[in-house]
Amino acid sequence: MSASEYNMTEPDSIVVGGGIVGASIAFGLARSGERVVLLDEGDVAFRASRGNFALVWVQSKGLALPPYAAWTQQSAREWHDLARILSDETGVDVAHSQPGGFTLCLSQKEVDARLDKLTRFHNRPDAPHFPYEILDHDEVKKRLPDIGDEVVGAVYSPLDGHANPLLLMRALHSYLGVKGGEYRPGHAVDAIAVEGDGFRLKGAWGELRAAKLILAAGLGNARLAPMVGLEAPVKPSRGQLIVTEKTSPFLCNPLVTIRQTNEGGVLIGDSKEEAGFENITGTGVLSIMAERAFRMFPKLRHLNVVRTWSALRVMSADGFPIYDQTHSGPPAFVTSCHSGITLAGVHAMTLAPTLSRSARLPEILAPFTPKRFHVPAH
Numbered sequence: 001m002s003a004s005e006y007n008m009t010e011p012d013s014i015v016v017g018g019g020i021v022g023a024s025i026a027f028g029l030a031r032s033g034e035r036v037v038l039l040d041e042g043d044v045a046f047r048a049s050r051g052n053f054a055l056v057w058v059q060s061k062g063l064a065l066p067p068y069a070a071w072t073q074q075s076a077r078e079w080h081d082l083a084r085i086l087s088d089e090t091g092v093d094v095a096h097s098q099p100g101g102f103t104l105c106l107s108q109k110e111v112d113a114r115l116d117k118l119t120r121f122h123n124r125p126d127a128p129h130f131p132y133e134i135l136d137h138d139e140v141k142k143r144l145p146d147i148g149d150e151v152v153g154a155v156y157s158p159l160d161g162h163a164n165p166l167l168l169m170r171a172l173h174s175y176l177g178v179k180g181g182e183y184r185p186g187h188a189v190d191a192i193a194v195e196g197d198g199f200r201l202k203g204a205w206g207e208l209r210a211a212k213l214i215l216a217a218g219l220g221n222a223r224l225a226p227m228v229g230l231e232a233p234v235k236p237s238r239g240q241l242i243v244t245e246k247t248s249p250f251l252c253n254p255l256v257t258i259r260q261t262n263e264g265g266v267l268i269g270d271s272k273e274e275a276g277f278e279n280i281t282g283t284g285v286l287s288i289m290a291e292r293a294f295r296m297f298p299k300l301r302h303l304n305v306v307r308t309w310s311a312l313r314v315m316s317a318d319g320f321p322i323y324d325q326t327h328s329g330p331p332a333f334v335t336s337c338h339s340g341i342t343l344a345g346v347h348a349m350t351l352a353p354t355l356s357r358s359a360r361l362p363e364i365l366a367p368f369t370p371k372r373f374h375v376p377a378h
């Protein structure tokens with residue numbers, strides 16, 4: 001579509017970045033009655049939203065930062081409404097389920113390390129407690145009969161789940177259309193200027209103005225945020241994944257590194273590598289991931305691999321999300337996180353409605369300002 005084929009000349013808000021984070025926020029703004037335009041560079045960009053493992057995961061999140069644990073738990077709860085609304089309004093079932101998730105351990109040392117972290121977290125007076133169980137081999141075997149002999153134990157939490165990220169993207173983009181908003185792919189933003197009580201955004205496609213701006217451009221936020229006096233110090237962290245041929249259902253619970261998708265393939269994930277912007281795969285890392293997965297589920301050895309790929313996480317220095325806002329002039333916000341699937345519930349159902357209502361971030365997000373990285377040099 002060319003710029004002239006779009007209708008809105010001055011929307012209420014512009015969201016930059018049409019990945020999961022931007023699309024979730026655009027969903028919530030449109031649902032709150034705003035006229036929203038979602039500008040996206042397109043498939044040429046690095047897009048974590050297309051290449052991720054798609055867990056809606058609680059059990060390991062925020063164990064060192066209780067507000068992050070609380071935000072994540074809230075998101076897991078709000079995911080149910082998000083999935084239902086998307087299905088009702090767009091007809092797209094995003095394959096969300098919350099059957100509970102396992103972290104399998106291949107040594108007693110791994111079990112002890114996890115137990116230690118969970119115990120420390122639950123001993124903190126400010127920690128939002130969540131249900132979990134530490135299971136031994138026999139108990140895991142009862143619940144996951146196909147595990148191998150080398151599995152020593154597991155952590156299980158009933159709050160963990162998963163979804164289909166590609167269907168989620170499609171549903172969020174469709175929802176925007178249903179609500180009269182506009183998703184504009186092929187619209188890379190090159191420059192942003194404050195202009196009176198709003199912002200003017202420019203790119204090769206032309207210009208667009210709005211009173212409110214949300215930057216959700218993944219790794220692109222690092223360049224865009226300073227244009228409005230904000231910062232988003234994020235870097236890529238590469239993750240490689242393997243998907244097998246489809247097989248009959250044997251694993252209805254997601255595991256932190258293995259899950260069977262709604263279509264039958266088994267996803268094996270996902271490495272964490274500092275490799276700059278190189279999103280390539282390599283047999284070295286893939287074979288380590290596969291070997292560990294075989295030890296957990298020996299039957300995986302008999303499946304063919306149909307595809308491997310890598311994608312770049314949007315990572316801050318401490319691994320926690322970044323949320324920030326302008327304190328003078330027109331309202332602009334920046335959102336960057338490495339668990340955008342998990343946080344889709346809260347971005348769509350809590351963050352965006354709050355931005356619409358008050359043009360301020362929710363109070364719970366105060367610890368996530370990038371000012372935390374301003375450590376004085378010694």
Ligand SMILES: Cc1cc2nc3c(=O)[nH]c(=O)nc-3n(C[C@H](O)[C@H](O)[C@H](O)COP(=O)(O)OP(=O)(O)OC[C@H]3O[C@@H](n4cnc5c(N)ncnc54)[C@H](O)[C@@H]3O)c2cc1C
Nearest residue numbers: 019021041045048049052053055189218220239340341342
């Ligand atoms: C291997 C891997 C596994 C993962 N597993 C999970 C998981 O299990 N659970 C989970 O919750 N999360 C997971 N994640 C993280 C999750 O995928 C990301 O948090 C999420 O996709 C980030 O979404 P985003 O919209 O911020 O970024 P992206 O998906 O990277 O999208 C950013 C968008 O911004 C656009 N853009 C950039 N610059 C501009 C510009 N100048 N103008 C216009 N548009 C621009 C791009 O076109 C792009 O579409 C995983 C990520 C990886 C890589």
